[in-house]
Amino acid sequence: MYEIRIHSRGGQGGVTAAKLLALAAFRDHKYATAFPFYGAERRGAPVVSFVRIDESPIRVYSQIKKPDLIVVLDNSIMDVVDVLHGLRPGGKVLLNGTLPHDMKGFQTLSVDLTTIALRLNLVVAGSPILNTPVIGALAKMGIVSMDSAKSAISEMFSDDRNVKAAEAAFQELVL
Amino acid sequence: MTEIPKEEYLFKCTSACAGCSSSLVLRYVLKAAGPDTVLVMPACCTSVIQGIYPNTAMNVPVYNVAFAAAAACASGMSASFRAAKKSTNVIVYAGDGGTVDIGIQALSGAFERRTDFLYICYDNEAYGNTGMQRSGATPTGARTTTTPGGKPDTKKDIDRIVEAHDPPYMATACSAYPHDLFKKVTKALSIRGPKFIHVLAPCPPGWRYPTEQTVEMGKLAVKTGMWVLFEREYGKVTINGPSRAAMIKPLPVEEYLGPQGRFKGISREAVDALVSLARRNAKRLSLEEEGVC
């Protein structure tokens, strides 16, 4: 089983990113579950979502304690939350844009999702859409196939700039 | 110029959204009420804003109670305090859902029995704490998660319902006018019996406007005449300054509705309905103030 934790702020689409990822995994003929950690979340407060992907049906509902991958959609969260908490030895981190942070020796990849979104004018209520381009980045990392990523995005969003954003992130992420 | 005490009763560790009216309102309510106060709170945004165990962001006792029960609980609490010769302020602090919908039976009973308490309804015109579903206080045409096409019905006029109970004091207020609110709470707490203050509480996630515009939104509500600031003391109406000005020269209602995402795509009919309702209420208050009715 592969376990992913996604950090974002309320309103940034972290919960939807988890759902997109799970849907893409279905299209890869895998099993997946996606769920938020529901605290008293308020707009602007840090939010955590989880994704599990496996070859067989997933029967675990408890929280992910030792993720294989951490995704951070808003790097300012790292000032208030220990995003690396519980990350498995050998686990990876995917950041939105680069920031000088002590990543404690974990392999850290980054792609500027915000710039990609702004370039495509993929903005809603003043906020750049990060949850669709991040799926492209995750496809580049091999978490899901790019075909399934694009399929999942198209199923959930009619605006094709979302797929374009994912493709851009796929291109721009350097492994 | 009103002298606002410096003492804070609302600490910085609240879980409020950025731009939350309730935290602004509560700050001034508690400054006016002082430390000899108990807040009785039904389920509402402030149930969460107050902080999560083991913390509390309030420096007064807060009694959390079931959704339908606040005013009834306050009745019991007030009766007990008064019997013990304590003058402790009993203040129900409730949202619009807990007031005009599920809490209305208890509210009516408490007012009918002349419970000595202050009922404050902070009105963000939806069930905010559960994610912005419609309430009886949602205005016509507003989009909520259970009225995605805009609410077809009108906003329940809780002020007239409370008025029908003949309270010694009732008023409307708005989070954008904290000094006015402070004065009203002070006045209310100096009167014995059931008192009601209905506070308009613009809400960024619910009304869908940028978080830094909460005060602006409240001012527009008053300046367009969509919200009237008034008091009714022993049945005598006084329309407050900013609303008096708005009656003479109201800003166009579009200035208030336009910036709010919840009114996006609102039909002409719904806007007309909102405006005519607001004008009708304002007119009635005006006539009442003049003593015509």
Added chain:
Amino acid sequence: MLTIATGNKAVAAAVKQVSPEVIAAYPITPQTEIVEQIAEYVTNGELKSQYIPVESEHSAMAACIGASITGARTFTATSSHGLLYMHEMVNWAAGGRLPIVMANVNRALGPGWNIWAEHTDSMQERDTGWLQVYVSTVQEAYDTTLMAFRIAEHNDVLLPVMVNLDGFSLSHINQSLETVDLGDFIPPLRLPHAIDVKNPRGYGPLTGPEDYFKFRWDIERSMRDSVKVVESTEKEFFRRFGRSYGFTDDYQCEDADVVVVSMGTLGKEAEVSIDLLRKEGIKAGSMRIRWLRPFPKLDLKGRDVVVIDRDYSFGYGGILADAVRSKCRADPYSVIAGLGGQEVTYDDIAGFIRGRRPGEESWFGVTPDV
């Protein structure tokens, strides 16, 4: 059509296909997505129901009762305090023999306010005459909601059905969902005692001591008859759509020396514990109880039993443990775990089984060495 959905959305999707004439509901966390999704379906015309946004849960059930007695199919959803607030009317619905279907998103009771999973809410309604079923996956939530209408409306039942799903753990988790083409799986509702102005009757008037008990027996008789209806409905569902669930969801129980009994998502996670324990040489099995009412016959003879209660009856004990103890003449190790959304993992459950003390009660997080 394989799609992705949360437990709440799956329930709403099933309701849309069943198309009740009247839906009356009031929002409460964590049920809100059910009513919001239904409101959206109604607004965009996908669901032709009368959607009544009532002012409280008591009114929600009252409105469903009013609609149901006219012969309309009805639905509502609630949780926790909402369920408790409608308690009087929950009783009324069953006593009134109305085939209302309600989704209850299991959530703990205050004070203090707690929005996470616990079963005490629906457990407190277990005496009302409602059928009760507890689901553990998104697919099961969808399938069971469909079946609930058919069961409730069957002439041998005509009792309301409560479909329970764990707050957040299931209501808010995204899993795969295969929707079905219903066809005529749910026949049109024919309520024999529906209001008919041409044939006027009085409904539920003053009923004296010589007669009242007969109506109560009537409810129980239908509750007993519902067992066959649940069986046949599940059989028919399997025939048409290829999935079945049963009164209990048994995992490796046949040769088990110890069986863990639980409900909801814990019952699914327990299967992972079973796999772990089997690797250690412990012949364990998991029995997830689905139908709480009518309470099923459980095959627990000759094995140790561990019962996990995500609920409690103060001054008495775990409610499920009590049912198992009295109905199955077993002496279970009763574990109280998961209250208020307390995290219980497959490791924890395996620990309960390994450390079992038959006849004793342990509170996870309180009793040492549980």
